[in-house]
Amino acid sequence: MLxxxxxxxxxxxxxxxxxxxxxxxxxxxxxxxxPNGYLHxxxxxxxxxxxxxxxxxxxxxxxxxxxxxxxxxxxxxxxAIEQDVRxxxxxxxxxxxxxxxxxxxxxFAVELIEKGLAYVDSLTAEKIREYRGTLTEPGKDSPYRxxxxxxxxxxFAKMRAGEFADGEHVLRxxxxxxxxxxxxxxxxxxxxxxxxxxxxxNAWCIYPMYDFTHGLSDAIEGVTHSLCTLEFEDHRALYDWxxxxxxxxxxxxxxxxxxxNLNYTVMSKRMLTQLVENGNVxxxxxxxxxxxxxxxxxxxxxxxxxxFIATVGIxxxxxxxxxxxxxxxxxxxxxxxxxxxxxxxxPLKVVIENYPEGEYEQIEAPNYPRDASMGTxxxxxxxxxxxxxxxxxxxxxxxxxxxxxxxxVRLRYGFVIRCTEVIKNxxxxxxxxxxxxxxxxxxxxxxxxxxxxxxxxxxxANHCVEAEVRLYDRLFSEANPQADKGRDFKxxxxxxxxxxxxxxxxxxxxxxxxxxxxxxxxxxxxFYADKNSGAGxxxxxxIVTLRDTWARIAG
RNA sequence: UGGGGUGUAGCCAAGCGGCCUAAGGCACCAGAUUUUGAUUCUGGCAUUUCGGAGGUUCGAAUCCUCCCACCCCAGCCA
Numbered sequence: 110m111l112x113x114x115x116x117x118x119x120x121x122x123x124x125x126x127x128x129x130x131x132x133x134x135x136x137x138x139x140x141x142x143x144p145n146g147y148l149h150x151x152x153x154x155x156x157x158x159x160x161x162x163x164x165x166x167x168x169x170x171x172x173x174x175x176x177x178x179x180x181x182x183x184x185x186x187x188x189a190i191e192q193d194v195r196x197x198x199x200x201x202x203x204x205x206x207x208x209x210x211x212x213x214x215x216x217f218a219v220e221l222i223e224k225g226l227a228y229v230d231s232l233t234a235e236k237i238r239e240y241r242g243t244l245t246e247p248g249k250d251s252p253y254r255x256x257x258x259x260x261x262x263x264x265f266a267k268m269r270a271g272e273f274a275d276g277e278h279v280l281r282x283x284x285x286x287x288x289x290x291x292x293x294x295x296x297x298x299x300x301x302x303x304x305x306x307x308x309x310x311n312a313w314c315i316y317p318m319y320d321f322t323h324g325l326s327d328a329i330e331g332v333t334h335s336l337c338t339l340e341f342e343d344h345r346a347l348y349d350w351x352x353x354x355x356x357x358x359x360x361x362x363x364x365x366x367x368x369x370n371l372n373y374t375v376m377s378k379r380m381l382t383q384l385v386e387n388g389n390v391x392x393x394x395x396x397x398x399x400x401x402x403x404x405x406x407x408x409x410x411x412x413x414x415x416x417f418i419a420t421v422g423i424x425x426x427x428x429x430x431x432x433x434x435x436x437x438x439x440x441x442x443x444x445x446x447x448x449x450x451x452x453x454x455x456p457l458k459v460v461i462e463n464y465p466e467g468e469y470e471q472i473e474a475p476n477y478p479r480d481a482s483m484g485t486x487x488x489x490x491x492x493x494x495x496x497x498x499x500x501x502x503x504x505x506x507x508x509x510x511x512x513x514x515x516x517x518v519r520l521r522y523g524f525v526i527r528c529t530e531v532i533k534n535x536x537x538x539x540x541x542x543x544x545x546x547x548x549x550x551x552x553x554x555x556x557x558x559x560x561x562x563x564x565x566x567x568x569x570a571n572h573c574v575e576a577e578v579r580l581y582d583r584l585f586s587e588a589n590p591q592a593d594k595g596r597d598f599k600x601x602x603x604x605x606x607x608x609x610x611x612x613x614x615x616x617x618x619x620x621x622x623x624x625x626x627x628x629x630x631x632x633x634x635x636f637y638a639d640k641n642s643g644a645g646x647x648x649x650x651x652i653v654t655l656r657d658t659w660a661r662i663a664g
Numbered sequence: 665u666g667g668g669g670u671g672u673a674g675c676c677a678a679g680c681g682g683c684c685u686a687a688g689g690c691a692c693c694a695g696a697u698u699u700u701g702a703u704u705c706u707g708g709c710a711u712u713u714c715g716g717a718g719g720u721u722c723g724a725a726u727c728c729u730c731c732c733a734c735c736c737c738a739g740c741c742a
Contacts, residue, residue: 117678122680141742142742143741143742145741145742175742177741177742178741178742180741181741181742230740233740234739234740237740238738238739241738242666242738243666243738244665244666244667244737244738245665245666245667246666247666248738275740276740278740279740281740288667289666289667289668290666290667290668290737291666291667291737291738292667292737294738297739297740299740300740301740302740316740318739318740318741318742319741319742320742322742323742339668339669339670339735339736340735340736340737340742341736341742342668342669342736342737343667343668343669343736343737344737345668346668365669367670367735372675378742420676420677420689420690421675421676421677421689421690422676422677422678422689424670424676424677425669425670426670426671426676426677426735427669427670427671427734427735427736428675428676428677429675429676430675430676430690431674431675431676431690431691433675433690433691434675434676434689434690434691436690437689437690437691438690440702440703444702444703445703449700451700478699478700478703479703479704508701510701511701519699520699521699521700522699523699553699555699561699562701563701564699564700564701565700566700629700629702631700631702632700632701632702633700655700655701655702655703656701656702656703657701657702658701658702659701660701662701
């Protein structure tokens with residue numbers, strides 16, 4: 110069932126309460142990625158949450174890039190991220206950047222200095238770490254903590270003017286070096302980085318830190334609910350402190366929810382980057398990647414991704430979702446919209462000996478048997494066809510109701526054939542089948558006096574097109590590739606995650622697929638033309654297999 | 665051993681003191697229908713059970729206490 114009812118979760122409950130208490134008139138959220146990499150399906154959870162709330166509450170969600178670290182960020186990621194969000198089906202009024210607020214942010218920093226709530230620290234990074242204390246021991250004050258407001262203002266001005274080298278000084282909030290919450294032990298809020306910024310160019314050589322930037326940017330934008338993941342729970346105290354101690358225009362509420370985890374894959378940007386750089390996959394949009402661009406290239410629909418997120422829900426519990434849930438959501442969507450066609454992945458030639466040579470029959474096959482409005486297309490059947498290697502067994506086990514020596518099977522939309530001869534090569538491999546067909550079983554007519562349970566797909570040998578078909582399987586062969594901390598997660602990679610078949614035979618209509626169309630190759634799965642596919646070089650990606658009860662029985 | 669979180673079936677997840685002898689989805693198991701071993705449909709799937717132990721209450725998964733397990737935090741990353 111596609112989720113059509115409005116989602117409910119603890120965050121929406123908080124919003125409902127805030128609304129009925131008159132705390133806000135309009136709900137404002139934001140999706141705040143850092144433009145330092147590609148989005149993955151975990152981000153889709155946040156996008157769905159933030160944009161979905163804005164949509165349902167008639168509010169506003171802005172896409173804001175948290176571009177406060179010029180060393181890591183690039184403009185090309187901004188474009189890619191925008192494209193991904195749009196692909197998922199969301200719109201926003203304007204693209205914001207934290208860097209848009211650098212002037213205001215700088216003003217807030219000066220304000221803190223003037224209030225005696227921030228100071229320039231001249232300790233080295235190592236010393237700062239030492240002074241911070243540990244999880245169980247309090248930190249101690251920096252000797253620079255007591256600089257006067259004037260001196261701090263002057264020093265900070267010099268930092269901004271570029272008079273110091275990277276790392277010489279930082280600006281710190283003056284809170285409490287003994288706080289049990291380490292985020293409150295005088296966090297660094299500005300650092301010196303003589304580095305070109307993808308948007309502000311060389312206008313700045315000091316850049317604000319995430320904690321300082323994030324809440325204040327939320328406030329500048331009038332965000333009402335600032336939704337983030339669990340690891341920021343400890344930062345909320347700082348988020349609130351900053352808002353309470355500056356003249357920020359409002360005080361958004363930070364609410365944390367748990368990240369999305371999927372088994373048989375990894376979701377960390379660091380690990381995904383490794384896979385790309387190490388050549389384990391062919392890029393960020395490799396169809397095996399859990400990235401948005403990977404899923405897109407694989408053939409997932411935006412609706413299926415949204416529905417998947419809606420299905421797994423929003424809570425504060427750590428969770429690992431089974432791949433099967435994602436697969437179910439794409440099958441559910443495609444079942445209703447994908448035209449059915451026939452394609453033979455691993456071809457086995459069949460000659461129907463009693464079918465006249467050079468003669469063919471045209472069959473009007475429905476594009477979608479359950480819905481006539483999706484039309485039909487014509488397929489050709491003749492003496493020579495290809496069937497799937499898997500649909501023939503020389504020594505079939507019980508319950509195998511496909512083809513075997515002397516057995517009968519129906520060609521989908523065609524007639525019943527009986528296998529009369531098996532032709533093998535010298536090494537004993539089956540090369541070709543000889544069959545006889547029963548003319549009385551055309552157009553669906555059942556054979557006299559016997560039952561034919563097996564129905565197999567096929568293509569006409571003289572009317573099919575050849576294509577490369579890429580079969581994808583899970584990227585890792587272990588449910589949790591990171592389980593063993595002592596070993597490289599790449600050891601858990603599934604060597605069979607990509608299987609390329611270069612001589613598959615497809616029915617003629619697949620030579621020029623409709624743009625952005627997903628097809629069901631009957632009995633096999635759902636397929637999508639790869640971005641590099643074209644006339645004369647057809648490439649289809651398998652999105653997902655069909656459920657396959659036989660495969661389970663057969664092992 | 666400091667602080668912040670979380671614990672409901674194999675995986676998610678509703679539940680917010682009485683209508684819970686605990687929704688729903690995925691997975692799984694039976695069966696029906698089927699020219700896709702698909703889809704669809706039916707039934708089964710936590711009967712003193714909600715991490716554990718106590719307690720409050722006429723009544724608790726829901727409130728209190730203690731305990732246990734797991735996750736996050738010591739970047740001039742986000």
